[in-house]
Amino acid sequence: MSNDHDHHEQSIWEKYIFSVDHKVIGMQYLFTGMLMALIGGFFVYVFRMQLAFPGAEVLGWGIVNSAEYNALVTNHGSIMIFWVAMPVLIAAFGNFLIPLMIGCDDMVFPRLNRLSYQIFLISALVLIASFFVQGGGFGGAWTAYPPLSANANYNLTPWGSILWLVAVALEFVAFLMGGINFITTLMNSRAPGMKMYDIPIVVWMIVLASILFMASVGPLIAGAIMLLLDQTMSIGFFDPAKGGDPVLWQHLFWFFGHPEVYVVLLPAMGIVAEVMTTFSRKKLFAYKTVLNTAIATGILSFFVWAHHQFVSGIDPRMANIFTVTTVIISIPIAEMCFVYIATLYKGSIEFTTAMLFALAFLVEFLLGGVTGIFLGASGSDIYFHDTYFVLAHFHYTFVPIAIISVFAAIYYWYPKMFGRLMNETLGKIHFWGTVISFNIIFIPLFILGASGQHRRIYNYENFPQLATDGMQNLRVVATMGLIAMLVSQIPFLYNFVTSWKKGKIAGNNPWKANTLEWVATSPAPHGNFKELPTCYRGPYEYGKMEGRKDDYWPQNEES
Amino acid sequence: MGIVQPIATRRSATGILTGKLAVWWLIGSEIVIFGGLLASYIMMRLLHGDWANEAEHTNVVIGATNTFVLLTSSLFVVLSHYWAEKGDRDKAFKYMWLTILGGALFLCFKSYEWTHEIAQGYTISKSLFWSFYYVAAGIHGLHIIGGVVIMAFISFDLKKGKNMHRAELIGLYWHFVDIVWIFLFPLLYIAK
Amino acid sequence: MNFLIEQASSFAADIDGLIIIIAVLAGFWFFVAEFVLFYFIFKYSRKNQAQSEYITGEEPELVKWVHWPHIAVLVCDIVIIFFAVKVWYNVKQDFPQPDETIRVVGYQWSWKFVHPGADKQLGTEDDIEMIDELHLKVNTTYHFKLESEDVMHSFSIPVFRLKQDAVPGRVITGWFKPIKTGQYDIQCAEMCGIGHGIMGSQLYVESEEDHNKWIQSVNGQGETLSQVQ
Numbered sequence: 001m002s003n004d005h006d007h008h009e010q011s012i013w014e015k016y017i018f019s020v021d022h023k024v025i026g027m028q029y030l031f032t033g034m035l036m037a038l039i040g041g042f043f044v045y046v047f048r049m050q051l052a053f054p055g056a057e058v059l060g061w062g063i064v065n066s067a068e069y070n071a072l073v074t075n076h077g078s079i080m081i082f083w084v085a086m087p088v089l090i091a092a093f094g095n096f097l098i099p100l101m102i103g104c105d106d107m108v109f110p111r112l113n114r115l116s117y118q119i120f121l122i123s124a125l126v127l128i129a130s131f132f133v134q135g136g137g138f139g140g141a142w143t144a145y146p147p148l149s150a151n152a153n154y155n156l157t158p159w160g161s162i163l164w165l166v167a168v169a170l171e172f173v174a175f176l177m178g179g180i181n182f183i184t185t186l187m188n189s190r191a192p193g194m195k196m197y198d199i200p201i202v203v204w205m206i207v208l209a210s211i212l213f214m215a216s217v218g219p220l221i222a223g224a225i226m227l228l229l230d231q232t233m234s235i236g237f238f239d240p241a242k243g244g245d246p247v248l249w250q251h252l253f254w255f256f257g258h259p260e261v262y263v264v265l266l267p268a269m270g271i272v273a274e275v276m277t278t279f280s281r282k283k284l285f286a287y288k289t290v291l292n293t294a295i296a297t298g299i300l301s302f303f304v305w306a307h308h309q310f311v312s313g314i315d316p317r318m319a320n321i322f323t324v325t326t327v328i329i330s331i332p333i334a335e336m337c338f339v340y341i342a343t344l345y346k347g348s349i350e351f352t353t354a355m356l357f358a359l360a361f362l363v364e365f366l367l368g369g370v371t372g373i374f375l376g377a378s379g380s381d382i383y384f385h386d387t388y389f390v391l392a393h394f395h396y397t398f399v400p401i402a403i404i405s406v407f408a409a410i411y412y413w414y415p416k417m418f419g420r421l422m423n424e425t426l427g428k429i430h431f432w433g434t435v436i437s438f439n440i441i442f443i444p445l446f447i448l449g450a451s452g453q454h455r456r457i458y459n460y461e462n463f464p465q466l467a468t469d470g471m472q473n474l475r476v477v478a479t480m481g482l483i484a485m486l487v488s489q490i491p492f493l494y495n496f497v498t499s500w501k502k503g504k505i506a507g508n509n510p511w512k513a514n515t516l517e518w519v520a521t522s523p524a525p526h527g528n529f530k531e532l533p534t535c536y537r538g539p540y541e542y543g544k545m546e547g548r549k550d551d552y553w554p555q556n557e558e559s
Numbered sequence: 560m561g562i563v564q565p566i567a568t569r570r571s572a573t574g575i576l577t578g579k580l581a582v583w584w585l586i587g588s589e590i591v592i593f594g595g596l597l598a599s600y601i602m603m604r605l606l607h608g609d610w611a612n613e614a615e616h617t618n619v620v621i622g623a624t625n626t627f628v629l630l631t632s633s634l635f636v637v638l639s640h641y642w643a644e645k646g647d648r649d650k651a652f653k654y655m656w657l658t659i660l661g662g663a664l665f666l667c668f669k670s671y672e673w674t675h676e677i678a679q680g681y682t683i684s685k686s687l688f689w690s691f692y693y694v695a696a697g698i699h700g701l702h703i704i705g706g707v708v709i710m711a712f713i714s715f716d717l718k719k720g721k722n723m724h725r726a727e728l729i730g731l732y733w734h735f736v737d738i739v740w741i742f743l744f745p746l747l748y749i750a751k
Numbered sequence: 752m753n754f755l756i757e758q759a760s761s762f763a764a765d766i767d768g769l770i771i772i773i774a775v776l777a778g779f780w781f782f783v784a785e786f787v788l789f790y791f792i793f794k795y796s797r798k799n800q801a802q803s804e805y806i807t808g809e810e811p812e813l814v815k816w817v818h819w820p821h822i823a824v825l826v827c828d829i830v831i832i833f834f835a836v837k838v839w840y841n842v843k844q845d846f847p848q849p850d851e852t853i854r855v856v857g858y859q860w861s862w863k864f865v866h867p868g869a870d871k872q873l874g875t876e877d878d879i880e881m882i883d884e885l886h887l888k889v890n891t892t893y894h895f896k897l898e899s900e901d902v903m904h905s906f907s908i909p910v911f912r913l914k915q916d917a918v919p920g921r922v923i924t925g926w927f928k929p930i931k932t933g934q935y936d937i938q939c940a941e942m943c944g945i946g947h948g949i950m951g952s953q954l955y956v957e958s959e960e961d962h963n964k965w966i967q968s969v970n971g972q973g974e975t976l977s978q979v980q
Contacts, residue, residue, distance in 0.1 A: 108568045188575070214584065214588045218591025233684060243686070
């Protein structure tokens with residue numbers, strides 16, 4: 001089958017701005033996400049400086065007052081989850097990879113795809129606008145618990161809180177649209193011969209994540225409509241004085257909020273699977289187990305939400321049930337980690353930058369995983385709830401997910417995106433700088449959390465037990481780590497931009513990988529393949545195989 | 560803009576039409592949205608027995624009529640799909656418009672009902688019952704409006720004989736909107 | 752046992768005990784996993800292993816290396832759940848008889864503490880009302896009635912290992928028993944607006960003698976003090 005629909009020349013406008021090509025849309029998501037990451041990174045720089053040097057003028061911002069501090073913290077969280085992790089992990093790589101990896105020419109609904117990006121872009125603009133309205137940006141934490149978020153008399157950000165909510169709701173709509181595209185594309189448009197277990201894990205994971213998202217976000221969309229009416233018309237769905245219930249929002253939020261963790265975790269695990277198998281030249285250990293544990297985790301994640309609310313006034317008996325489900329979720333996740341580690345067994349590991357990031361994902365994520373048990377066990381959560389221990393825990397999961405695995409993906413697929421390889425030396429500087437400084441930030445925060453330091457406080461001097469010199473020193477160390485981590489991104493950005501024109505020409509398959517995207521030319525043209533490939537085997541046929549000279553066997557190669 | 564349908568859209572590894580799959584997933588995500596809203600409503604309703612006094616003032620006659628109108632329109636959309644599959648463009652077109660008429664009728668009744676209620680002081684901020692009443696029925700009404708508009712577009716396609724399969728797709732959606740109403744009607748009108 | 756911060760309530764040691772149990776079990780798995788991971792990374796680097804083996808991961812002799820740890824994790828989970836629920840039950844579900852019941856009210860951005868006074872009844876004339884200061888008698892079992900006047904707050908005393916959200920429209924009961932005298936922090940642990948960072952109060956756990964002196968000093972009658980800040 002030849003690609004007969006790529007006749008007319010496209011204008012720049014059509015090609016880059018209003019393109020319906022899945023790769024361009026993927027890039028749009030990637031660049032928007034990276035830009036938002038810079039904003040989120042700047043926010044964290046400002047408020048960490050305030051924490052390390054309370055009251056001092058922060059370079060590039062000035063003196064941070066408590067309202068600004070709250071807005072920075074709130075929007076750092078919102079941006080990193082909704083405008084960085086989601087668009088980059090799911091939308092950018094989902095869009096870029098799914099059609100290429102399953103061997104077809106585009107998403108099934110290209111225009112829906114474009115619309116989803118446009119709505120996403122508007123949501124990002126609305127969020128940024130929320131910082132410049134009267135009263136400033138919303139500061140009621142990314143969880144936006146009412147009545148604080150519902151009533152301007154309490155939060156003092158009449159417009160900021162409304163815009164924040166509208167932005168989040170628009171973002172959800174964009175991802176629902178994208179999700180429908182991902183799911184149907186995978187179901188229907190696979191290359192001939194590609195059976196269920198021939199689908200690359202990363203594609204599975206992105207699609208499972210889309211399904212999880214779709215199944216969990218609905219109640220929160222309903223909740224967002226209710227909260228918006230509370231904000232604008234003082235209806236009182238969440239106002240006890242009017243018969244409403246503020247805890248209802250918490251249920252709606254966390255019913256989405258916890259599956260959301262797995263919505264971003266699964267694509268990251270998928271990326272790591274691709275990178276690890278390629279660079280250890282090993283078949284993925286127990287493909288079906290990986291898939292089953294991912295599905296099991298996804299299902300279980302719908303029954304754990306109230307572990308965020310142990311001390312929030314829910315019936316204490318309920319906490320016991322949610323402790324059981326939460327601790328049980330460690331089983332599929334632990335199994336998944338074991339299987340990933342086992343994949344390295346008798347491999348032949350090449351330490352490219354992409355591989356280093358993939359391995360670092362496992363190393364760091366394990367710590368994020370085990371510290372979660374302290375919080376899932378109701379008894380110890382009484383103490384740790386809303387302390388920096390929680391904060392350090394979820395950064396040990398989210399940073400590997402949204403930063404480390406994304407870097408692995410960028411270094412790995414950059415050649416397919418732009419036709420050139422990124423510089424490995426700069427890559428390694430970037431890697432060690434990022435990973436070491438990451439630990440310097442968050443190990444001290446674990447210690448601070450264990451000492452009782454609670455979250456979202458702009459200045460600890462009002463708490464004598466927390467205002468000690470020793471604790472202040474740890475805060476300074478964490479801030480220094482943060483600055484080091486931010487500085488470490490400079491070689492990356494430089495590398496990313498310069499390799500575009502000056503990098504080594506990659507060729508179609510620079511890593512000798514099996515999956516179908518490497519059949520296309522690099523960069524892949526509009527329409528992806530000269531001739532749409534047929535799939536003959538699973539994606540991870542690496543290693544010493546009888547009768548084969550190569551240690552890999554591409555999916556499209558006829559035997 | 561001259562976008563040619565990609566090959567991806569024409570493939571069908573599952574044997575199910577891509578558009579149909581998409582509509583099913585759309586319905587799936589709508590179910591959780593309405594599910595979240597209705598679950599919130601039910602939980603609060605159980606806590607507030609006094610909402611029954613508010614629910615007394617809903618107009619069961621109009622609600623029941625509207626249920627009947629929507630169910631009839633669902634039948635019409637099935638017939639439209641039936642004739643579209645048979646290739647009878649005119650009949651498919653006619654029944655699609657009868658469905659649209661059903662939707663329009665529903666909206667007319669609804670506006671009469673709401674005007675009346677608001678005039679009597681039962682506004683969205685009267686009490687939480689009415690807040691839920693207007694929000695749930697309002698979101699449902701928006702779905703009706705959306706459905707009617709899309710059906711109008713599809714009907715002309717049917718008349719020209721292209722994209723005949725869309726009669727089925729919009730039919731699925733229309734049944735879903737119907738079923739939502741079948742949940743809303745007892746929950747908002749009848750439960751006293 | 753003092754790896755966290757001081758334990759000043761009767762159940763603080765229970766919670767710390769649970770934390771230690773989890774630290775040991777989870778820590779064990781963490782170090783095992785990290786050890787194996789790093790061992791593989793070095794052992795099977797390209798330098799040491801020029802070509803990789805073809806392994807599907809479905810071979811029984813290999814699968815058992817994943818399967819048995821998997822079951823062992825389950826056993827650890829059950830142990831953790833058991834102790835977690837036990838501690839939770841003691842702290843949040845099973846309240847001992849109180850010697851005194853106090854009211855704790857959070858509002859933007861202070862805590863108000865109401866003691867029942869000499870008649871041991873809340874809501875009477877002789878209630879002692881304090882802002883941002885809580886005076887407790889050591890070795891006394893207290894119940895508290897937690898309320899909020901506006902938004903969500905969270906009543907947190909780290910040395911007690913106590914935390915409970917204050918929800919507007921609800922009165923939530925809890926308990927604690929201070930076992931150590933001293934001056935400690937009371938925090939608000941839930942984002943509650945721009946003053947969240949100053950919503951700290953002081954806790955004074957006093958001996959019986961000192962506590963009586965304090966009652967004398969506020970004269971045993973309804974009086975609002977605002978000494979802190």
